Amino acid sequence: SYVLTQPPSVSVAPGETARMTCGGDNIESKSVHWYQQRPGQAPELVVYDDSARPSGVPARLSGSNSGNTATLTISGVEAGDEADYYCQVWDNTNDLVLFGGGTKLTVL
Amino acid sequence: EVQLVESGGGLVKPGGSLRLSCTASGFSLSIYSMVWVRQAPGKGLEWVSFVSSTNSHKYYADSGKGRFTISRDNAKNSLYLEMNNLRVDDTAMYFCARDPGGGSFSRYFNLWGRGTLVSVSS
Numbered sequence: 001s002y003v004l005t006q007p008p009s010v011s012v013a014p015g016e017t018a019r020m021t022c023g024g025d026n027i028e029s030k031s032v033h034w035y036q037q038r039p040g041q042a043p044e045l046v047v048y049d050d051s052a053r054p055s056g057v058p059a060r061l062s063g064s065n066s067g068n069t070a071t072l073t074i075s076g077v078e079a080g081d082e083a084d085y086y087c088q089v090w091d092n093t094n095d096l097v098l099f100g101g102g103t104k105l106t107v108l
Numbered sequence: 109e110v111q112l113v114e115s116g117g118g119l120v121k122p123g124g125s126l127r128l129s130c131t132a133s134g135f136s137l138s139i140y141s142m143v144w145v146r147q148a149p150g151k152g153l154e155w156v157s158f159v160s161s162t163n164s165h166k167y168y169a170d171s172g173k174g175r176f177t178i179s180r181d182n183a184k185n186s187l188y189l190e191m192n193n194l195r196v197d198d199t200a201m202y203f204c205a206r207d208p209g210g211g212s213f214s215r216y217f218n219l220w221g222r223g224t225l226v227s228v229s230s
Contacts, residue, residue: 031215031216033215035153035217037153041222042203042220042221042222042223043145043153043203043205043217043220044220045216045217045218048214048216048218049216054218084152086152086153088153088216088217090213090215095158095165095167096167096169097143097145097155097158097215098155099145099152099153099154099155100152102152102153
């Protein structure tokens, strides 16, 4: 079955750029969606369809998808960006929803 | 206010049953596909089940096939998850979430509830 692979953790200093990856076989053929989950809260959609942002999500957050890797990029990282980030796709072959294991973003 | 509110969680013994509810307010649930997603303590998100707006498509993760049943009552603006033969590894926070696609599937989820906690322990 299809597998999404995310690094467990990423650490950056405030003001720097954080890049969180989501790996999958030929993932560029799928639409990738990203969720932010702050401690004790429900997940929140931050990027959908690879690179679109819901209203209210700042332009500092952006997404891309190419080859076997999708990437969520956060520019000018702030303390409030510290959270877990999950990628998600729909497996058309098996009609199921897949989440990556999640990446914990730590702001140093 | 547009929101989803889950209820029905609690402590249950292995082999027991629970029925989770997800009630929508501020919008009509009937036009949206919905999912249940769970999160074990300290772990990541795990999709549980999907139901289309028309009830014509229902999908389940392998972990719940044969034990979990998703349903909806559009008149009550509510979504349900019937869970039978519960196991210790079903212990998790259970979230409901909305697919914004209306009559079609967007296959992502833009509105989430705050979750209801299910604990399975003897």
